[in-house]
Amino acid sequence: MPKKNIKVYRQQFINQGHAIVENVLTIKEAKKGAAILLDKIRPESPESYAHIWGTRRQLKTPQHSIPEIAQFATHPKLLEVISHMIDGPFRLNTEPIPIVTFSGKVCGCLKDGNWRGHTDGFSDSPFLEREGSFANAWLTFADIEPSGGAMTVIPGSHYLIERAAVDPQFRAEKEENNVYTAKENLDGLDWNPEEVTLKAGGVFFYDGQLVHSASDNLLQQPRLVCAYTFIQKGGQEKELNARRAIHERFNPNHLKVMDDQMKQLVGLV
Numbered sequence: 659m660p661k662k663n664i665k666v667y668r669q670q671f672i673n674q675g676h677a678i679v680e681n682v683l684t685i686k687e688a689k690k691g692a693a694i695l696l697d698k699i700r701p702e703s704p705e706s707y708a709h710i711w712g713t714r715r716q717l718k719t720p721q722h723s724i725p726e727i728a729q730f731a732t733h734p735k736l737l738e739v740i741s742h743m744i745d746g747p748f749r750l751n752t753e754p755i756p757i758v759t760f761s762g763k764v765c766g767c768l769k770d771g772n773w774r775g776h777t778d779g780f781s782d783s784p785f786l787e788r789e790g791s792f793a794n795a796w797l798t799f800a801d802i803e804p805s806g807g808a809m810t811v812i813p814g815s816h817y818l819i820e821r822a823a824v825d826p827q828f829r830a831e832k833e834e835n836n837v838y839t840a841k842e843n844l845d846g847l848d849w850n851p852e853e854v855t856l857k858a859g860g861v862f863f864y865d866g867q868l869v870h871s872a873s874d875n876l877l878q879q880p881r882l883v884c885a886y887t888f889i890q891k892g893g894q895e896k897e898l899n900a901r902r903a904i905h906e907r908f909n910p911n912h913l914k915v916m917d918d919q920m921k922q923l924v925g926l927v
């Protein structure tokens with residue numbers, strides 16, 4: 659992509675490791691999604707789990723899916739936004755993950771200074787080579803306000819983690835205990851966590867090597883989001899292999915009810 663045409667949010671993503679695009683869904687569309695999420699995910703619903711995340715519940719995928727929520731992946735505005743994050747053709751790679759963060763404790767909060775971060779593992783290729791080949795897009799169906807269970811991130815930390823992970827000892831330590839705290843902070847990391855707040859209908863992106871995490875929801879309203887993973891299409895062989903393994907990445911009942919556009923987007927046809 660020529661640098662001069664680069665969209666502001668893509669450049670922000672490169673610099674900060676995260677970015678926001680507002681107004682992707684209309685308020686009406688977001689409300690529709692919010693109602694479905696609240697109907698399908700309850701604090702105790704067995705199709706969802708919390709792991710160590712307190713009141714935050716995400717659907718167990720691909721065993722379960724919410725096709726009406728997954729369908730937002732084909733929204734023309736979202737696809738346009740993704741086309742500026744990924745160079746060339748792309749597809750939806752995995753069953754979208756609906757998430758509801760109910761009121762309560764999740765992973766600490768900025769107000770108390772007890773928020774702790776993690777990374778989604780370590781990547782083997784440099785960020786600047788990887789960027790443009792994937793998009794972790796989190797669509798929000800209700801306003802995410804401060805202290806409302808937002809994702810919290812340390813802007814720019816993806817570069818520091820990349821440099822630090824070259825050291826096998828650091829890598830081993832973090833693979834054992836994937837936690838970053840203000841107290842045991844990394845050398846050189848400016849501990850400046852920020853909540854990713856945005857309006858209903860907006861989308862945010864982050865790189866998995868950014869120091870980030872969920873956070874406590876001190877408000878009454880649940881945080882309602884869905885995570886969509888898009889990746890750049892590969893060559894013929896890679897795409898053939900992906901097609902063969904599609905049943906491991908998507909819910910079988912969902913695959914059966916997909917419309918033509920969704921089938922194309924996931925690489926089923």
Ligand SMILES: O=C(O)CCC(=O)C(=O)O
Pocket residue numbers: 714757778807808809810870871872873
């Ligand atoms: O819910 C969030 O905002 C972040 C969750 C997260 O970082 C994760 O599941 O790895």
Ligand SMILES: [Fe+2]
Pocket residue numbers: 776777778870871
């Ligand atoms: Fe994470």
